[in-house]
Amino acid sequence: MNTEKSTIRKIYEWHEARLPIVSWLDHSLGTKYPVPRNLNYWWNFGSLAMFMLAVMIFSGIFLAMNYTPHVTMAFDSVERIMRDVNYGWLIRYMHANGASFFFIVVYIHILRGMYYGSYKAPREVLWWIGLLIYLAMMATGFLGYVLPWGQMSFWGATVITNLFSAIPLVGDSIVTLLWGGFSVDNPTLNRFFSLHYLLPFVIVGLVFLHIWALHVPGANNPLGIDAAPADKIPFFPYYVAKDVFGLAVFVVIYFAVVFWAPNLLGDPVNYVKANPLVTPAHIVPEWYYLPFYTILKAIPNKLLGVIAMFGSILIMFALPWLDTSRVRSASFRPVFRVFFWIFVANALMLGWCGAQLPEGLPVILGRIGAFWYFFHLVILLPMLGWLETPKPLPTSISQSVLKAAE
Amino acid sequence: MANTAHGHAAEPAGDTRRDFLLHSTVAVGAVGAAMMVWPLIHSMNPAADTLSLSTTEFNLSGLAEGQRITIVWRGKPVFVAHRTAKEIEEARAVRVAELRDPQTDDVRVKKGKEQFLVIEGTCTHLGCIPMGVKTTEPHGDFGGWFCPCHGSHYDTSGRIRKGPAPLNLHVPPYQFISDSTVRIG
Structure with a gap:
């Protein structure tokens, strides 16, 4: 076997010694980036x-x-x-x-x-x-x-x-x-x-x-x-x-x-x-802004409406601390899981309200939805962390797979 | 002086000559950077040619009693209304203390020209144009203007009466340059 390096290999190593971009990519999104085996x-x-x-x-x-x-x-x-x-x-x-x-x-x-x-x-x-x-x-x-x-x-x-x-x-x-x-x-x-x-x-x-x-x-x-x-x-x-x-x-x-x-x-x-x-x-704004537009419309005061609308996004920066549970995955949090889907449904309802004229039922639903949005994040999440009993966590990813196979 | 140039060890912490030089350099640099930021920000403010378009003249003689029209000033609509006696009466009958943005009708019109109301046609909520200039449009619950975007009602003096808008429709600076001509701006 030829132990001599190929010319291309030499050029590659010469370049890599000066700018290791291939190794960098390999560590970023390649063979040197280890990822959990169970991602869905x-x-x-x-x-x-x-x-x-x-x-x-x-x-x-x-x-x-x-x-x-x-x-x-x-x-x-x-x-x-x-x-x-x-x-x-x-x-x-x-x-x-x-x-x-x-x-x-x-x-x-x-x-x-x-x-x-x-x-x-x-x-x-x-x-x-x-x-x-x-x-x-x-x-x-x-x-x-x-x-x-x-x-x-x-x-x-x-x-x-x-x-x-x-x-x-x-x-x-x-x-x-x-x-x-x-x-x-x-x-x-x-x-x-x-x-x-x-x-x-x-x-x-x-x-x-x-x-x-x-x-x-x-x-x-x-x-x-x-x-x-x-x-x-x-x-x-x-x-x-x-x-x-x-x-x-x-x-x-x-x-x-x-x-x-x-x-x-x-x-x-x-x-x-x-x-x-x-x-x-x-x-009407584009659909992707509608839930926030509803929160703006839900509050009959200009300054407070604007604060609520921006606040509804900025509050997400505090989410890691609003959620007091140490268990990450909703798979082991039976109560949180229910409220998560209610939160999603509520966000979709807020989106629907945002596309309607600001009168009658959409206004009422919009107010309920805007209230629930903040209630979920500010009251419910901290309470759940203390009150909910999570299901037992597996000790490792492979253990969860092996147990399921039994 | 020569001693101070050598090493920090011999110096009392915090107030060496070197620290002074560092802090003053950073301070002067920061001021310089801030001075450079202002021209960039101010370049976004209205330019001289935009500002120069700031007056509009309008002849009121063609405006019949009860008629309202829209004219353009600084790229935005201005409502001019030739109010009926009934509309003026309604505007004056309001108890000012109960208004969200308390203003008497007197201060919103020119003395002796109370029949003419000149107001910016921009809703003070989020800037839509209220309806009510044409007789076929909705006028709101108070006979003035109604903003379709978020439901603000204005009265015959252009004052906010109901809905999310915080302020009355603005009265632009204007004057009568003759008996029948106003200059806005």
């Missing part, structure tokens, strides 16, 4: 989120090549993308629906973390960075929705920027600063385009920190117990293969919507060009 399909959504981030950045770069951020031209430039630019319709529908699918994936990813207690020690910072990514996504999504300069773009921008006018004393100055004028206008559109292009790269940076913070304690798992080294398998090839399979299934669903129902999640009012003198009869 809910753990696919992290990699799916990364995939969607890449889709959004790439489709967005190509949209920007044909988009004009000016109040007189923005709407028409988007229509030109849809009608005249080669495959412009495909790129735009991928981008617009991509935002929805990015949020679907991330909501499932967040709820998975909440079900399996992934936010608990020692993963609090990992949870925080995830929330920062989510906040940056919300901001990016909002900024991007303004760019086509339709009626819903314009009035959504007006309502959301006016949220800041609720701040005592400096509120109006802040809103003027955000607008660069006395109403949502061309300066607003310009800066929204600039920031919409910037924030995804901030998200990329946060994703690096998120994965770094993930690698320090390692991944949680459906049992929520610390995985022994013997219970771990390398990320490559095992979870790469599993993630790619999940990705294939996901992409089928994503493109089914892109091709056959591209306006399913959009609002037809946004195909009317922005008119600063006519407010649409019913302003």
Whole structure:
């Protein structure tokens, strides 16, 4: 056998000695990254989120090549993308629906973390960075929705920027600063385009920190117990293969919507060009903001409504301490598991209320739902940790498998 | 002086010459950075050309009694209403102490021109345009304006009476430059 190293091997080792990027990748998402052997399909959504981030950045770069951020031209430039630019319709529908699918994936990813207690020690910072990514996504999504300069773009921008006018004393100055004028206008559109292009790269940076913070304690798992080294398998090839399979299934669903129902999640009012003198009869944000919009509408006081809406997201930063139970996984918390699903159902109901006109039943349901949202997080979770008797935990991942086999 | 340049060991902790240099350098650097931040932030405020578009003139002579119209000032709608005697009466009959944003009708119009109400057509809740300019639109429970976004009701003086908005519709700065012409801004 030839003991001489091949030329390619020599070049590789020469380069690796100077910039060990291949080893770094191998430790990050390769053979040197040990992962619990029992992850279920809910753990696919992290990699799916990364995939969607890449889709959004790439489709967005190509949209920007044909988009004009000016109040007189923005709407028409988007229509030109849809009608005249080669495959412009495909790129735009991928981008617009991509935002929805990015949020679907991330909501499932967040709820998975909440079900399996992934936010608990020692993963609090990992949870925080995830929330920062989510906040940056919300901001990016909002900024991007303004760019086509339709009626819903314009009035959504007006309502959301006016949220800041609720701040005592400096509120109006802040809103003027955000607008660069006395109403949502061309300066607003310009800066929204600039920031919409910037924030995804901030998200990329946060994703690096998120994965770094993930690698320090390692991944949680459906049992929520610390995985022994013997219970771990390398990320490559095992979870790469599993993630790619999940990705294939996901992409089928994503493109089914892109091709056959591209306006399913959009609002037809946004195909009317922005008119600063006519407010649409019913302003609705994109679906992924609706639960929070309901919380805003539920409180009949401007400042308190705005505080409750932002508070409903910011309170999630305290979740690792609001949940006083030491058991991570809901699989061993029979009472918590019931309330978790009530929380999910409540969030869906809040979303439904957000899309309705602010009168009658939706207002009442919205108030009940908003109350329950905070009640669950602030009262119920701390109480459950003290009152609930969890089921006995397995001593290791392999023990749980062997017991099940008996 | 030469001694102080050598090593920390001989110095009392916390107030060496080296610490002084470090802290003053950081302080001056921080002030410098802050001074650089302000031009960037202020560049986002309204530019000179935006500010220069700040006045609008309007002739009221064509506005019939009971009619309301919308004009544009600084890119935003301004409602001008030629109020009927009944509307003025209603606006004055309100007990000011019971209002969320207490203001008499007098301070919201010009003396001698009480029939003309000039208000910014921007809901003080979240900035939608209230309905009520056209007779066919809803006017709310108090005969003024009604904001469809989150359900704020304004009276015939543009004051908030019901719903989430915290303040009355703003009265923009304006003056009568002739008997029938107003300049807003």
